[in-house]
Amino acid sequence: MKKNLAEFLGTFWLVLGGCGSAVLAAAFPNVGIGLVGVSMAFGLTVLTIAYALGHVSGAHLNPAVTVGLWAGGRIGFKDVLPYIISQVLGGIAAAGVLYIIATGNGSSIGNFAANGYGEHSPGGYSMNSAMVTELVMTFMFLIIILGATDNRAPKGFAGIAIGLALTLIHLISIPVTNTSVNPARSISQALFVGDWALSQLWLFIVFPILGAIIAGLVYRAFDAKENTD
Secondary structure: OHHHHHHHHHHHHHHHHHHHHHHHHOOOOOOOOHHHHHHHHHHHHHHHHHHHHHHHHOOOOOHHHHHHHHHOOOOOHHHHHHHHHHHHHHHHHHHHHHHHHHOOOOOOOOOOOOOOOHHHOOOOOOHHHHHHHHHHHHHHHHHHHHHHOOOOOOOOOHHHHHHHHHHHHHHHHHHHHOOOOOHHHHHHHHHHHOHHHHHOHHHHHHHHHHHHHHHHHHHHHHHHHHHHO
């Protein structure tokens, strides 16, 4: 129960901090934080929660991360579904809070930082571009997570590496998909936008999870090589 609560709170903070910065602050007149600011916000949510709650649950904050760590042999299958449920619920709760805040001045929610492709991609990128982006970015994210949390890695720096990785991922991919690499983040925003966001949601569930599974299997090869050297 403690682990599930930690995943709920951690994902709540990631969605509120990351998507909140995109919805409320990215284009604020004259002093908006822009793409770089939103990228940093997502990275900072992961970095702060990694040190605050990582010792409780591992601070996955992301169904793709949980599945990737399972594929990499880091967690047992029994933890996968409870973690994912907690993450999705945490994301939805954060989106609910953000909805209340964002509409507090009479504004509509617009795209609510939802993920999309085609006409709903910030840069008009195709579905194929979105697939490749989400798969490759999530693959690299998991490789970094698995490596930074490896017993052979320097201790105490994993949160920094992972937070900076997520920042870099957003710097690259916000123009393509608004950056998912996290099905819980995508689900939470799509539920409030509805319509096109729900119809395109499948891509932001399938391809991050696929990229994470591939990364988990690839990282196992590093472990196998280490054992044979």
